[in-house]
Amino acid sequence: MSQHSAAIEWSRAPHATDPKTYSRNHVSTLAGGQKVNMSSSPAFLGDPDGADPEQMVISALASCHMLFFLAIADLKGFPVARYTDTPVGELGKTEKGQALTRITLSPRITFVDKTPDTAALAAIHDSAHKRCFIANSLTAEIILDLG
Template sequence: MSEHKTALRWQRAAHPEKADSYSRNHSAVLGGNQHVTVSASVDYMGDANAADPEQLLVASLASCHMLFFLAIADAQGYLIESYEDHPIGRLGKDANGGMAVNTIDLCPEVRFGGDKKPDAVALERLHNAAHKRCFIANSITATVTVHRMDLNLISA
C-alpha cells in the first residue's frame, strides 16, 4: 500500500472584494514540494486565478484514468503518441439534498503511433479497463462518463 501526503496552509487575509470577509486562498504543498495555490470556486467567493478543490478532483480523476490507459495500452503493444483530455465536473444536489460533484465527463483524445491501432471496440475496452482500475474513480460516488472522438484512431 502507498501513502499520499499533502500539507495545506492558510493564513487570515482580507477578501480582495468583500471587506467583511476573508480570503479563501491557501496553498497545497504536494509530495514533490510543489506549491499549488488553491481557493474556493469563484461561485463561492474564491479566486479565479487559483485552482479550486472541485477542479483538482476532476483533474485527479482524469490524470488517474489517463495513467491507467497509458499503462494498459502499452502492455497491449500500442504506441501512444499523445493523450489530451478536457474533463468537466458538475456540482449538483446529491440524494440527501447536499451539494456534491455528481457527474464528471472525461473527453480524452488519444493519438496512436506505430503500426498497431485499436479499432473502436478495442479502444472502448482500453477505456473501460482504465476506468475500472482508476483509484480515484473507485473512490468517488460521481457518475463518470468517458466520451471519445473518432479521430482518436488517427496516427500522430
C-alpha cells in the same frame, strides 16, 4: 498499501473584493515541494486565479484514468504518442448536500503507429476506469466522451 500526503496552509487575510469576509486563498504543497495556489470556486467567493478543490478532483480523476490507459494500451501493443483531456465536473444536490455528481472525461489520443479498433479502444478505457483508484473512490457519475 501506500500512503499519499499533502500539506494545506491558509492564513487569515482580507477578501480582495468583499471586505465583509476573508480570503479563501491557500497553498497546497505536494510531493517534491510542488506548491499549488488554491482557492474556492469564484461562485463561492474564491479567486479565479487559484485552483479550486473541485478542479483538483476532476484533474486527479483524468490523470489517474490516463495513467492506467497508457499502461494498458502499451501492454496491448498500442503505444500512445499523445493524450489530452479536458475533464468537466458538475456540482449537484445529493442526499448528503452538494457534491460532484457528474464528471465527463474527454480524452483525445494519438497512437504511435497502430490504432486500436473501436471495440479494443473501448475495452482499454473500460479496463483503465475499473483500475483507477480515484474513480473507485468517487460517487459521481463518470462519463467518457470519445467524441
